Amino acid sequence: MRTTGRVVLGLGVVIVLVAGADLGLAYHGSGSLGQQKAALSQQLALYQSQGLPPSQAASLRAELERVDTTSWWSPTFLTSNPSQRLSQIRQSAGRAWEKTLIDARTQAQAYLTDYQRYVSGNSAWLATPTSRQEKAWSTKLTSAITPGALESLVSQIELQLTQVKSEVKAAQAKAAANVSLASSSGGILQEAASLESIAKSDNLSALAVPQDVTSLRQALTAGQPGTSQSAALSAQLAQLKAEIGLNDQLISQSLSVMDLVDQAGAEQTPNATTYLASYQGSQTALLAARTAAQLVAVQKTLDSLQQQAQASLSSDQCGHTSISGKSIYISLSLQEMVFYDNGCAVKATPVTTGRALLRTPTGTYHIFDKQSPYVFISPWPPGSPFWYPTSPVNWVMEFDQGGYYIHDAPWEPTSVYGPGSQNGPDASHGCVQTPGSVMAWAYSWTPMGTTVVVAN
Numbered sequence: 001m002r003t004t005g006r007v008v009l010g011l012g013v014v015i016v017l018v019a020g021a022d023l024g025l026a027y028h029g030s031g032s033l034g035q036q037k038a039a040l041s042q043q044l045a046l047y048q049s050q051g052l053p054p055s056q057a058a059s060l061r062a063e064l065e066r067v068d069t070t071s072w073w074s075p076t077f078l079t080s081n082p083s084q085r086l087s088q089i090r091q092s093a094g095r096a097w098e099k100t101l102i103d104a105r106t107q108a109q110a111y112l113t114d115y116q117r118y119v120s121g122n123s124a125w126l127a128t129p130t131s132r133q134e135k136a137w138s139t140k141l142t143s144a145i146t147p148g149a150l151e152s153l154v155s156q157i158e159l160q161l162t163q164v165k166s167e168v169k170a171a172q173a174k175a176a177a178n179v180s181l182a183s184s185s186g187g188i189l190q191e192a193a194s195l196e197s198i199a200k201s202d203n204l205s206a207l208a209v210p211q212d213v214t215s216l217r218q219a220l221t222a223g224q225p226g227t228s229q230s231a232a233l234s235a236q237l238a239q240l241k242a243e244i245g246l247n248d249q250l251i252s253q254s255l256s257v258m259d260l261v262d263q264a265g266a267e268q269t270p271n272a273t274t275y276l277a278s279y280q281g282s283q284t285a286l287l288a289a290r291t292a293a294q295l296v297a298v299q300k301t302l303d304s305l306q307q308q309a310q311a312s313l314s315s316d317q318c319g320h321t322s323i324s325g326k327s328i329y330i331s332l333s334l335q336e337m338v339f340y341d342n343g344c345a346v347k348a349t350p351v352t353t354g355r356a357l358l359r360t361p362t363g364t365y366h367i368f369d370k371q372s373p374y375v376f377i378s379p380w381p382p383g384s385p386f387w388y389p390t391s392p393v394n395w396v397m398e399f400d401q402g403g404y405y406i407h408d409a410p411w412e413p414t415s416v417y418g419p420g421s422q423n424g425p426d427a428s429h430g431c432v433q434t435p436g437s438v439m440a441w442a443y444s445w446t447p448m449g450t451t452v453v454v455a456n
Contacts, residue, residue, distance in 0.1 A: 033067075033069035033083055033086065037067060040086060040093070044061055044093060045057075047093060047097050049148070050146040050147065050148045051100060051147025051148035051151060052147065060093050060096065063089055063092075067082050067085045068080065068082060104151060104154075105150055108150045108151075108154050108157070111157045111158065111161075112134070112141060112157055115157050115160065116134060118161065118164065118165070119164060122168045125168040126164065126167060126168065128167070133160065137153060137156070171223055172223075175220060175223040176221075178220040179221055182226075188216070188233060188234065192209055192213045193213075195209065195237060195240050195241065196209055196210065196240075199240060199243070203287065203288075204243055204244065204247055204291075205290045206240060207236050209233065212229065212233040212236050215232070216233050242292065243295065247295055249299075250286055250299055253302050254282070255415060255418075257279060257305055257309065258418055258419070259349070259350055259418070260309040260313065261275045261279045261305070261309055262335070262419065263309075264312055264313055265331070265334050265336065266329060266337075266348065267313070267316065267338060267348075268320070270312060271308070271312060275305060275308065275309050275312070281301070285298045285301065286298045318342075318345075319343050319344075320338075320340060320344075320345060321343045322343070323453075325342060326341050326446065326447065326450050326451075327339075327450060327451040327453065328340070328406070328442075328446070328451070330351065330353070330360070330432055331455060332353055332359070332422070332456050333419075335353060335418050335419050335421055335422060336348060336349070336418075337406075347438065349438040350421075351417055352409070352412060352417050352418075352421040352432075352433040353428060353432055353433075354422065354427065354430040355422060356427075358428075358430045360428070360430050360431070361404065361454065362456060364451065364453050365399040365400045365404075365451075366399065366452065367398070367406075368399070369398040370396065370397050370398075371396050372395045373394050374394075374395070374396040375392045375393075376388070376390070376392075376393065393407050393409065394410075394439070397446055402430075406432045407432070407433065407434065407439065408439035409426070409436075410436065412433055
């Protein structure tokens with residue numbers, strides 16, 4: 001039994017000695033670990049100063065603070081493995097640093113690329129060369145080894161890009177002001193737009209105006225003075241004005257010639273049919289004319305026709321009717337009304353007669369009522385296709401029972417009267433609408449009982 005006791009005692013001594021040896025080693029190791037921890041803490045501070053995000057550095061530092069390198073006597077010291085934990089933190093710090101560096105380099109490269117693209121796309125607006133600065137930044141990007149250096153480079157690029165954008169914006173604003181001035185009321189571009197619109201509505205050629213407008217606008221938009229482009233456009237606008245003016249003149253002349261031709265037709269003068277055919281041909285040519293040369297050709301036709309029709313009417317003024325005294329002849333097909341005195345034409349005018357379903361009746365009538373002024377009130381109720389608003393007029397002369405009058409129509413434009421107007425929006429409900437200037441004369445000229453002949 002004593003022997004056994006001695007053996008047990010011997011084993012206890014061995015265990016104590018081994019434990020003492022381990023504690024000694026642990027203590028010796030804790031000093032080394034403390035140094036490692038301090039060095040790692042300094043490394044984290046350096047990383048943060050050179051660009052590691054503070055939040056990441058703080059997280060790593062907090063993890064480092066939880067590593068116990070001093071309590072070597074603690075039962076958990078050996079099992080906590082502080083050396084391994086320090087190694088893990090060191091690796092995490094390295095990975096965070098590497099990722100931060102890669103992200104910073106990627107961001108810097110993206111900013112530099114954006115800068116280069118912007119400058120390249122807006123070089124026309126920049127007065128200061130930027131190639132030297134871009135080369136310097138590329139060199140810095142290649143040589144930068146810390147996130148902080150890369151962040152500094154990004155700040156420089158951002159600042160320079162802001163300045164470049166400001167320069168471009170100022171140049172573009174100046175160019176836009178020039179375009180706005182040229183496009184404002186009285187500006188050459190505004191005038192060109194107006195004349196182009198008129199030419200289009202008149203089916204006329206706009207000459208080279210659209211191309212010259214584009215050239216001038218491009219020059220002004222690019223910040224150029226556009227002097228030569230303005231001169232070229234001004235010359236084209238002068239020609240376009242002349243073309244539009246001639247077209248307007250021919251439209252007005254056509255109305256006058258139409259009156260003469262219709263009057264010749266209503267009076268059945270010699271060659272009246274030929275005049276009508278020639279007039280219709282001139283209108284077809286006028287609608288098709290797009291150039292000044294084509295308009296001049298139409299003008300020659302109208303001038304000749306006007307002279308012929310006028311001469312025919314002058315030489316054949318009398319002998320048109322057997323009715324003695326004053327009489328009025330209305331042609332529905334020609335939409336023309338002629339006033340005769342003992343068979344001699346005194347005055348003629350285009351008119352507008354009844355619309356479809358309410359045509360002016362044909363036959364021989366007599367004026368049996370005259371009133372001035374007069375108010376027309378629709379006999380049709382609202383909602384009827386024939387209803388019309390209450391319409392005051394200045395003069396009426398009734399020639400047939402049921403409310404058939406010769407009267408003025410203030411609502412109808414003078415240019416609308418004549419052939420085709422009986423099918424237009426201003427057509428009457430069976431009356432004979434007459435231009436106001438003619439109606440004022442006719443009311444005084446026409447006595448009660450005057451014969452009125454309405455023919456197709």
